[in-house]
Amino acid sequence: MKHLVLRDSARLRYAxxxxxxxxxxxxxxxxxxxxxxYLIGHGLSAAAVGSFAAIVGLPWTFQFxxxxxxxxxxxxxxxxxxxxxxxxxLVAMLASLSLLLVHDxxxxxxxxxxxxxxxxxxxxxxxxxxxxxxxxxxPVAERGRVNAFMRGGFxxxxxxxxxxxxxxxxxxxxxxxxxxxxxxxxxxxxLTFFVKLERTDRLLPRLGHHDRPTADEENPSLAWLFKELxxxxxxxxSLRAFGIIFGSYLAGSLFANxxxxxxxxxxxxxxxxxxxxxxxWGSLAAFVVLLGGGVLVDRxxxxxxxxxxxxxxxxxxxxxxxxxxxxxHKALSFSGLVVLNLADPLLSVAAMPLxxxxxxxxxxxxxxxxxxxxxxxxxxxxxxxxxxLLEITxxxxxxxxxxxxxxxxxxxxxxxxxxxxxxxxGA
Numbered sequence: 001m002k003h004l005v006l007r008d009s010a011r012l013r014y015a016x017x018x019x020x021x022x023x024x025x026x027x028x029x030x031x032x033x034x035x036x037x038y039l040i041g042h043g044l045s046a047a048a049v050g051s052f053a054a055i056v057g058l059p060w061t062f063q064f065x066x067x068x069x070x071x072x073x074x075x076x077x078x079x080x081x082x083x084x085x086x087x088x089x090l091v092a093m094l095a096s097l098s099l100l101l102v103h104d105x106x107x108x109x110x111x112x113x114x115x116x117x118x119x120x121x122x123x124x125x126x127x128x129x130x131x132x133x134x135x136x137x138x139p140v141a142e143r144g145r146v147n148a149f150m151r152g153g154f155x156x157x158x159x160x161x162x163x164x165x166x167x168x169x170x171x172x173x174x175x176x177x178x179x180x181x182x183x184x185x186x187x188x189x190x191l192t193f194f195v196k197l198e199r200t201d202r203l204l205p206r207l208g209h210h211d212r213p214t215a216d217e218e219n220p221s222l223a224w225l226f227k228e229l230x231x232x233x234x235x236x237x238s239l240r241a242f243g244i245i246f247g248s249y250l251a252g253s254l255f256a257n258x259x260x261x262x263x264x265x266x267x268x269x270x271x272x273x274x275x276x277x278x279x280x281w282g283s284l285a286a287f288v289v290l291l292g293g294g295v296l297v298d299r300x301x302x303x304x305x306x307x308x309x310x311x312x313x314x315x316x317x318x319x320x321x322x323x324x325x326x327x328x329h330k331a332l333s334f335s336g337l338v339v340l341n342l343a344d345p346l347l348s349v350a351a352m353p354l355x356x357x358x359x360x361x362x363x364x365x366x367x368x369x370x371x372x373x374x375x376x377x378x379x380x381x382x383x384x385x386x387x388x389l390l391e392i393t394x395x396x397x398x399x400x401x402x403x404x405x406x407x408x409x410x411x412x413x414x415x416x417x418x419x420x421x422x423x424x425x426g427a
Contacts, residue, residue, distance in 0.1 A: 025157020050387020
């Protein structure tokens with residue numbers, strides 16, 4: 001097999017990060033779309049399903065633990081940080097195979113959650129490694145487009161895991177769906193081994209030969225990493241900017257979870273139908289929007305696009321939830337499902353390049369994974385809060401509250417327009 005070399009070509013760079021994110025999206029789609037809707041469809045309570053989703057997402061909230069370790073041992077002759085990607089992919093694939101120990105997902109919910117939790121631990125390390133590689137290799141002027149390709153790859157993988165594996169789950173059973181996922185992840189792991197980040201990288205170290213890193217490539221100390229990470233995170237401009245991003249993700253995720261539950265439990269949609277629609281039409285629309293948004297963010301800037309996204313999402317939630325008596329009409333409820341699938345990618349395409357720009361050299365892995373851990377905390381918190389809130393209120397009320405939160409964040413963004421340049425200037 002020929003070695004796949006990542007050269008200066010933007011096309012090859014985009015393709016590499018795209019397929020790495022496809023691989024990350026498949027298990028996420030299987031767990032948080034196919035299995036999430038499967039459990040709702042089989043009569044589990046909102047609290048039980050919400051707790052399952054929170055357990056699956058929990059390891060992604062402590063990515064900040066992995067970031068300093070990845071940056072501490074970032075240099076490798078097989079490709080800087082690549083050793084982390086290959087190793088964690090392999091272990092994540094083995095964790096996926098252990099899903100075959102689950103014979104009845106509904107009755108073995110605790111075991112199901114535990115296996116997905118273990119998989120998420122290693123998948124989160126892999127994700128942190130890929131993000132750090134992207135920040136270190138991609139020029140600032142291309143980060144919006146590359147982020148769009150990365151998120152697009154994740155969407156495609158989520159579509160395959162959500163819609164494709166939901167079909168296998170419905171027609172072939174849980175065991176066949178778990179085995180299919182594991183075999184796909186094995187194929188991606190083999191492919192990653194043959195990817196070279198730079199021409200000088202090797203597939204394997206040379207026996208009997210000790211490669212010494214240059215002075216610039218010496219792995220930094222953990223003490224220095226944590227000190228720099230702390231200063232970069234608590235810097236007031238980046239902290240304010242991230243606070244707005246955190247709240248935006250929380251609002252979008254909270255209503256999306258509540259709406260899926262409402263469709264299956266209250267409007268009696270089949271769980272497979274919801275999963276397939278989310279993974280097909282929803283993901284297709286999101287993919288198109290992502291690619292266009294990636295170009296726009298590089299041209300217009302992150303702050304302007306972020307304002308547009310908040311205005312659009314807040315307006316949609318308020319209007320759509322006011323029309324909740326008409327959700328019984330399938331055309332309207334289907335349209336809402338598609339639009340909700342756009343929330344996460346739209347927020348990502350505006351927010352991720354901004355967060356990347358705040359990352360400092362040599363700690364980019366630690367800093368960005370800390371940001372992502374906090375973003376993931378939004379989705380985990382939303383899953384848990386959704387289960388609790390649906391016990392006392394309804395999806396339309398939750399949506400109206402989320403729309404109000406977005407309007408408040410929009411006002412804060414208008415008052416304070418965060419840019420990395422302001423932070424670096426100490427404004």
